[in-house]
Amino acid sequence: MVRISALRPYNPINPSEFSTNPYDVIGKEEEYQLKKNPNSLIQLILPDGEGEEIYNNASMAYEKFKTTNLILHEETPSIYVYRQESSQFSQQGLIMGIALQDYEDGNIVKHEHTREKPLLDRTKHIVATNVAAGLVWSVFRADREINKLIEQIKQKKPKFDFEKYGYRHLIWQDTDPNIINQLSNLFKDKKVYIADGHHRAASAAEYRKTQLRKAAEADKSNASWQYLLSYVASDDQILILPYNRVIKRLSDNVDDFLKKMEEIYKVKQVKKAFNPKKKHQLAMCIKGKWYNLIVKEKRFSSKRDSLDVAILQDKVLGPILGIYDIRADENIFFVGGIQDPNNMEKYVSEKGNDVFFNLYPVDIRDLEAISDAGGVMPPKSTWFDPKLLSGLVLHDLAEK
Secondary structure (H helix, E strand, O other): OOOEEOEOOEEEOOHHHHOEOOHHHOOHHHHHHHOOOOOOOHHHHOOOOOOOHHHHHHHHHHHHHHHOOOEEEOOOOEEEEEEEEOOOOEEEEEEEEEEHHHHHHOOEEOOOOOOHHHHHHHHHHHHHHOEEOOOEEEEEOOOHHHHHHHHHHOOOOOOEEEEEOOEEEEEEEEOOHHHHHHHHHHHOOOOEEEEEOHHHHHHHHHHHHHHHHHOOHHHOOOOHHHEEEEEEEEOOOOOEEEEEEEEOOOOOOHHHHHHHHOOOEEEEEEOOOOOOOOOOEEEEEEOOEEEEEEEOOOOOOOOHHHOHHHHHHHHHHOOOOOOOOOOOOOOEEEEEOOOOHHHHHHHHHOOOOOEEEEOOOOOHHHHHHHHHOOOOOOOOOEEEOOOOOEOOOEEEOOOO
16 A cells, blocks of 8 residues: 655765764764764754754755765665664664655554654755655565565675674665566555654655645656655564653652552562563662562553553653653653663662653554554654664655
């Protein structure tokens, strides 16, 4: 049910130096270090400046990358296989275009709302630069035939092969029309589910709307702006980590808070830090002490309500702690991507916060089911790891 397309993108000549993490996970210190390098994608995705100057600087950075041949235009329509490898985990998927009409039709399925401010920022960015540099990460339900074609593409010599951020990154390029046509036919019967990149997808959709209003009819059918720059992976090729919650200050004393928690969970103090082993189990650290929490009531009105992040929000953060808008409330922040509970404990024992909630990760099938039902997951429900590098493929939206 989705229409895919090969791309004619720009590729960096030195991907190890040029590529970065996605803009929305780059911290201030990493940004500062990256900006020492004029040949880094950071100059495009997080440019310096104030107000509209930011977007003008982004546009100039992109033009500079092209004129100095830091990135080279690919003349032949191509799709790519992108693989990340480490001793602990490996994942792979396809980089290609997916028709933004499928986004409008609901065949590119969302599971979270976008926010006005970051959407406006990314829309201004893409309008000013006419390029998509970050991948929208989507998944499809595992398909043997698609995965066979991916393995076939990987028989070639990779276009890129380098180490960065603790992973080996490999890119294979394929220009064979037969392979592309086979993939097109296989994806005609598929939905894809956005895993990460909702604001990138929404800003691309907004850009497309502006182009539809002003483009001549003959220019509309297969223009590059009709397609979303996508990384599309089988749903068995994905690692979801929990997006944990940290509460800075409790309004109650610890004993009173634990009594309220006992109305929702079976609460048992344990001797050491741990990770939950199953859904509806929660690990909680208060004042250096760890507690094992098991959800008492397991009848739910929807799949969304059964998620541990939803139970925590609906039963604890809002009613007990008064934290209803978790994106705006200053008494909560989020920690994704760490797996060692002893490091989690430091947020309480060393950094002065009151509570660390260590969650069991959301299952990708739950995400798909909630998306299919038109539901929306609570904010900050999933942390996908490893992050996909930005800048390996730059999708020029001015391309005819």
